[in-house]
Amino acid sequence: MKKILLPTDFSENSINAIEYATELFKDMNCKFYLLNVFKIPYLANEELMEHNATQLAALEEEMYDHSIEEMNKLLEKIPKNSKHEYETxxxxxxxxxxxxxxxxxxxxxxxIMGTKGATGAKEIFMGSNTSDVIMRNACNVIAIPENHTFKFPKEIVFPTDFEIRYSSDDLAPLLDLVRKFDSSIRVVHFSDSDELEEHQIENKRVLDSFLKNANHAYYTLSNDDFDEGINCFVQSRANIDMIMIIGRHYGFFERLFFKPKVRTLSFHTKVPLFVVHHKTE
Structure with a gap:
């Protein structure tokens, strides 16, 4: 049974991500863990501690009761599926x-979680919670854009620099989707030249061996701005339903997702982003 975590703050954004998850895996035996995290704002916490610790404890209990109440309401909204179990x-x-x-x-x-821009600006794709989860957990993540309407992933964009020697474990999530939804893969390589170095050629050969039974094609983009390049590629193809990225380590995601010295994600997309953590170095 597949174990999937669904963080929620009961917003439309997070509920949309839950709906996406239950639809994507509607034919698979899954146990979904619905997680609501709450905390008293720091300033309120500090003021209460100065006056009455009992009030602080009472407020924590009240927030906990509210969370439980909202969880029960949420469970009632989720369509019943005999293959799915839930724990709050x-x-x-x-x-x-x-x-x-x-x-x-x-x-x-x-x-699987919704995304919300930290600044509230609609052009910001990734909020701080989502980006922290991606960078600080060795667990695969599907980030669902705000207001995204579920579609089966028939065409998946797979960006790569051919610097990673992929393993079967790395590519298993991608190939699972391909088998389940008969998806096509669009492998996108960012480079000013069509020529690859020797190690990149070998890595591409390994990748191709894993994709041999899947409908896939290779593309080279000369745009040196990852955000802009991927966004343009997605917009140029009407059938793209997902972007999947396999990353190696914290530094990779930090460079990919954050502007220098500014903790704001500039990655723009209107389709789900599936981030897979590279299993071996």
Whole structure:
């Protein structure tokens, strides 16, 4: 049974991600863990501590009860599926810490969550919670853009620099989707030249061996701006339903997702982003 974590703050954005998850895996036996994390704002916490610790404890209990109540309402809205089980978790904690604990304790295989721009600007794709989850957990993540309408992933963009020697474990999530939905793969390489170095040629050969039974094609983009290049490629093809990226380590995601010295993601897309963590170095 596949174990999937669904963080929620009960917003339309997070509920949309839950609907995406249940639809994507509607034919698979899954256990979904619904996680709501809450915490008293720091200033309020500090003021209460100065006056009455009992009031602080009462407020925490009130927030916990509210979380449980909203969880029950949410469960009632989710369509029944005999293949799906649900467990709710309400946690007074820091968001990133709570997610890490659940991933570890419940042996979570995949996190699916909505995205919300930290500044509230609609052109910002990734909020701080989502980007923290991607960078700080060795767990695969599907990030669902705000207001995205579910579609089966018939065409998947797979960006690569051919610097990674992919393993079967790395590509398993991609190939699972291909088999399940008869998806086509668009491998996109960013380079000013069509020529590859020797190690890139070998890595491409290995990749091609894994994709031999899948409908796939290779594209080279000369745009040196990843955000802009991928966005233009997606817009040029009407049938793209997902972007999948396999990354190697924290530094890779930091360079990919964040502008220098500004903790704001500039990655623009209107389709789900599936981030897979490279299993070996």
């Amino acid at each position: 978790i309400s946690d007074y904690n820091l968001f990133s810490l709570a997610v890490h604990q659940v991933v570890t304790e419940k042996e979570i295989e995949l996190i």
